[in-house]
Amino acid sequence: MEESLVEESESGNACTDEAAPALIAVHPTESSVVVAVGSELRVFDLKEDCAVSPVDDLGGPHHSASIRAISFSFDGELFVSAGDDKIVKIWKTGSWNCIHTIQSEKRVSAVSISQDSGYVTFADKFGVVWIMSLKEDRDTKAVPILGHYCSIITSMKFSPDGRFIATADRDHKIRITVFPRNALKGAHEIQSFCLGHTDFVSCLTFVCTQDQSKGFLLSGGGDLTVRLWDYSNGTLLYTCALGNEAGILEASEIEENNKTAVTDICASSNGSLIAVAVQSYNGVMLLSCDFSARTLSCVKKVPMEKSYIPTSLALVSSKEHLWTVMGASNLSSSDLSNNKEQLLTRVRIVSFIQKDFSDACSRDPVLLEDSQVPGGEKLLMQLQGSLDAATQEAAFAAAAAAVRTSLQNMMIKKQYSVERRELRKRNRNDKKIKS
Amino acid sequence: MSSARLPRKRFYRARAHSNPLSDSHFPVPNCPSEVDYSFHYPYFFPKDAPPAPKPKVRFADVGCGFGGMLVSLSPLFPDTLMIGMELRDKAFLLLLFLSLSLSLFINYAEYFISFTRSAHQVTEYVKDRIQGLRATNPGQYNNISVVRTNSMKYIPNYFEKGQLLKMFFLFPDPHFKEKNHRRRVVSVQLLDEYAYVMEVGGIIYTVTDVEELGDWMKSCLEKHPLFEAVGEEEIKKDPVVKLLTSATEEGQKVARNEGQTFMAIYRRVASKED
Structure with a gap:
């Protein structure tokens, strides 16, 4: 079966077959929300209650292929997409005016803005992290600061105190690097490696204790675990396996396809609420972190409609909403009405009655109906591209499958038989050119 | 039993190059604590030992080839554990034969059957050899071993922070073409990882017979804030330095052809930040 998968991806054109998952990001004060799907950025201003279209007065190119990473800066002043x-x-x-357009040599897999908004960092497909100063003049160039040797970087986050930059890759690794004062000279001092995942790492998020005296890192990955790390020394504190633990994911929810991964994780900064999206679960899982015991526990599952498998999550610590989106770059609503080709996504919001997340047990998550969402129909129209997205069940099921296959193709190392490997060596591109 | 002769290298011609960028097909430990060093160094990990602090590998020869450096270093530092890391499979195979440890070999036997078509014949041959070697060199070479791995990708999977005292990069692949420079085993980015696994004060030794690569390695180390050149005097006194060119097969070849070698020897220093 594995062999057939390899054959498929080789025969098809990998570039066009890739389905990029839809992404969601929320402004730190929840004044705006952004959904990225395909090459589109859909922005809704919640304060003004209106849709916004980002513009580039500098005349830079617009996104022309799938957006793979988006992020707000810590203060919310800036937003980056790549x-x-x-x-x-x-x-x-x-x-929502574009102030910089940076040309990368390779496709970009992760982006982040430093804690003081002084720098933007982006990771390319070769595992190199580049940095550009946002303080200086327009013509500054991006320079490499660190590298994961030839491994796709899947997630990149700054620690809330701005001292470290965490990068996760498909080779099971998380690297914690000291973010130096003069970052343009490179980030050479590695604080720790967080090693323990047995498959690719897909997402990272920082959390810290209430008094902010001690920080921790959470990661999720292809081994269907969420792990808690002391990132100062790389110690694995706790592994929360979502697959085999009864009551977290039912057997029926994981066995349909034996390979399933954690796709996204987001947390309130004090760790009392951690939301996790998993490829095979239609909904979100809520975990909670006990810092004194250094454990994670599954608090609740919030099930959603059958084919709704979130591809991205966003949470603002001070607000009571967990934003989720589902969609893929190849999912269009062509069978709806034959106007213009419109990429379809679905947005669902979980609301928490209590405004602070301090009391984990009595928290009561409620899945908001379309009529209850902040911003109402206008928001859904802007972010989803359509109001009746909920009815497109078949399309969403196809999207979920496409996103999963595309992630697997990108992250899983292809295992070839000896004969096949020899054949591939003989047909290498550089040899073809010679003959 | 056959006579105790070392396996001869010419029967195990290694490929000159191996692509460090490609996905690996050998097992990789998830983290340093997962590496079972007791089967690499059975002599240093006696079964009835108290749960005292376990000895750690302190020297690493990256791209150790046929292991000449390790074999020379072994009697000089008999109490220091050293490991060679090699990516090319055939060189690794011969190394296993040289490693003189039957238990090590048996542990690996199943694993490298996949590499060798005539595994069974080889196994028999090597068993004889190792038994012969053990008989002639009792108690020696217990502190050296090898792993097959891609050290450009998996160094942190084998070593903890600050674990290594010495790292060797001897006659690495020059990768002349500019588009292949990222395959070079010494680069500013990879030095970050080497610095991480090295103790402050540890020494990194590089040598090559290719001037262009020599300049490259030197400039990478010079640029890196966590490395500092070792002084001339100290280099002269260091008994290891002489071995760089005399102990390795590549070094001997260069000497035979009266070629030049280019060394760069640097010390890991503490970060100057703060």
């Missing part, structure tokens, strides 16, 4: 078209765009969130 992806397969090898450009990184930095936006001012007040006006």
Whole structure:
């Protein structure tokens, strides 16, 4: 079966077959929310209650291929988007005007803005992290600061205190690097490696104790675990296996396809609420972190409609909403009405009655109906591209399958038989050119 | 039993190059604590030992080839555990034969059957050899071993922070073409990882017979904030330095052809930040 998978991906054109998952990001004060799907950025201003279209007065190119990574800066002033078209765009969130367009040599897999908003970092497909200063003049160039040797970087996050930059890759590794004062000279001092995942690492998020005296890192990956790390020394503190533990994921929820991964994780900064999206679960799982015992526990599952498998999550610590989105870059609503080709996504929001997440047990998550969402129909129209997205069950099921296959193809190392490997060696591109 | 002769290298011609960028097909430990060093160094990990602090590998020869350096270093530092890391499978195979440890070999036997078509014949041959070697060199070479791995990708999977005292990069593949420079085993980015596994004060030794690569390695080390050149005097006094060119097969070849070698020897220093 594995062999057939390899054959498929070789015969098809990998670039066009890839389905990029839809992404969601929320402004730190929840004043705006962004969904990225395909090459589109869909912005909704919650304060003004209106849809916004980002503009580039500088005349830079717009995104022309799937956006793979988006992020707000810590203060919410800036927003960054990047992806397969090898450009990184930095936006001012007040006006949604593009202030920088950076050309990357390779496709971009992760982006982040430093804690003081002084730098933007982006990781390319070769595992190199580049940095550009946002303080200086427009013409500064991006320079490499660190590298994961030839491994796709899947997630990149700054620690809340700004002292470290964490990068996760498909080779099971998480690297914690000291973020130096003069970052343009490179980040050479590795604080620790967090090693323990037995498959690719897909997502990272920082959390810290209430008094902010001690920080921790959470990671999720292809081994269907969420792990808690002391990132100062790389110690694995706790592994929360979502697959085999009864009551977290039912057998029926994981066995349909034996390979299933954690796709996204987000947490309130004090760790009392951790939301996890898993490829085979239609909904989100809520975990909670006990810092004194250094454990994670599954608090609740929030099931959603059958084919709704979130591809991205966003949470703002001070607010009561967990934002989730589902969609893929190849999912269009062509069978709806034959106007223009519109990429379809679905947004669902989980609301928490209690405004603070301090009391984990009595928290009561409620899945908001479309009529209850903040911003109402206008927001759904802007972010989803359609109001009746909920009815497109078949399309979403196809999207979930496409996103999963595409992730597997990107992350899983292909295992070839000896004969096949020899054949591949003989047909290498550089040899073809010679003959 | 056959006479105790070392396996001869010419029967195990290794490929000159191996692509460090490709996905690996050999097992990789998930983290350093997962590596079972007791089967690499059975003499240093006696079965009835108290749960005292376990000895750690302190020297690493990256791209050790046929292991000449390790074999020379072994009697000089008999109490220091050293490991060779080699990516090319055939070189690794011969190394196993040289490693003189029957238990090690048996542990690996199943694993490298996949590499060798005539595994059974080889096994018989090597068993004889190792028994012969053990008889002629009792108690020696217990502190050296090898792993087959891609050290450009998996160094942190084998070593903890600050574990290594010495790292060797002897006659690495020059990768002349510019587009292949990222395959070079010494680069500023990879030095980050080497610095991480090295103790402050540890020494990194590089040598090559290719001037261009020599300049490259030197400039990478010079640029790196966590490395500092070792002084001339100290280099002269270091007994290891002489071995760099005399102990390795590549070094001997260069000497035979009266070629030049280019060394760069640097010390791991503490970060100057803060």
